[in-house]
Amino acid sequence: DIQMAQSPSSLSASVGDRVTITCRASQNIGRYLNWYQQKPGKAPNPLIFAASSLQNADPSRFSGSGSGTDFTLTISSLQPEDFATYFCQQSYITPYTFGQGTKVEIK
Amino acid sequence: EVQLVESGGGPVKPGGSLRLSCAASGFTFRSYIMNWVRQVPGMGLEWVSSISSGGDSMKYADSTKGRFTISRDNTKNSLYLQMNSLRAEDTAIYYCVRLISEYGNYSYFDQWGQGTLVTVSS
Numbered sequence: 415d416i417q418m419a420q421s422p423s424s425l426s427a428s429v430g431d432r433v434t435i436t437c438r439a440s441q442n443i444g445r446y447l448n449w450y451q452q453k454p455g456k457a458p459n460p461l462i463f464a465a466s467s468l469q470n471a472d473p474s475r476f477s478g479s480g481s482g483t484d485f486t487l488t489i490s491s492l493q494p495e496d497f498a499t500y501f502c503q504q505s506y507i508t509p510y511t512f513g514q515g516t517k518v519e520i521k
Numbered sequence: 522e523v524q525l526v527e528s529g530g531g532p533v534k535p536g537g538s539l540r541l542s543c544a545a546s547g548f549t550f551r552s553y554i555m556n557w558v559r560q561v562p563g564m565g566l567e568w569v570s571s572i573s574s575g576g577d578s579m580k581y582a583d584s585t586k587g588r589f590t591i592s593r594d595n596t597k598n599s600l601y602l603q604m605n606s607l608r609a610e611d612t613a614i615y616y617c618v619r620l621i622s623e624y625g626n627y628s629y630f631d632q633w634g635q636g637t638l639v640t641v642s643s
Contacts, residue, residue: 415583445627446627450630457616457634457635458616460631463623464627467627501566508580510556
């Protein structure tokens with residue numbers, strides 16, 4: 415199985431900060447990497463697919479980059495509604511696997 | 522509006538069985554690969570199983586293979602998960618999830634239900 419390692423597991427940031435979350439795959443997955451946002455008590459919501467393509471409804475402050483084994487999710491200017499947990503996921507091959515999550519908290 | 526509504530969760534004893542259902546609406550159900558993804562509350566996400574649009578191909582996580590069976594009824598726009606020989610480690614919220622493909626072959630989970638909680642405990 416492909417292992418997905420996210421870092422950090424949590425971070426504290428202020429509104430307006432630039433935030434970067436990384437995800438590393440245990441083998442080359444090309445650009446088959448997706449990002450999800452999850453708020454407490456809710457199902458995950460897709461943010462980015464194919465490493466850098468923004469899901470239709472998402473604001474442009476979110477961006478993704480990377481290919482192969484190393485990927486990044488960036489929030490350019492953190493907004494109050496962005497405090498949540500973020501997961502990466504590989505769709506290269508089943509079993510589809512997720513990173514352990516990064517919880518973004520208010521500083 | 523796309524809707525996925527799970528049901529069938531609840532408490533069950535170790536070794537017991539449970540059948541989850543997911544009622545889909547707002548899209549052409551028979552055209553999509555469907556999945557079950559689970560999450561221990563407050564913890565990470567684990568893909569459980571997927572089924573092809575026509576229902577003729579199923580895939581499972583190793584942790585559920587031989588115990589769980591995914592199925593669908595395209596005439597009823599419904600997805601199912603039969604769970605047998607349940608263990609404490611199967612305790613989780615189970616989400617019904619649609620898989621979509623963009624740019625030909627880049628797939629991701631684009632629609633999620635609200636989840637149903639399965640608790641396996643004696």
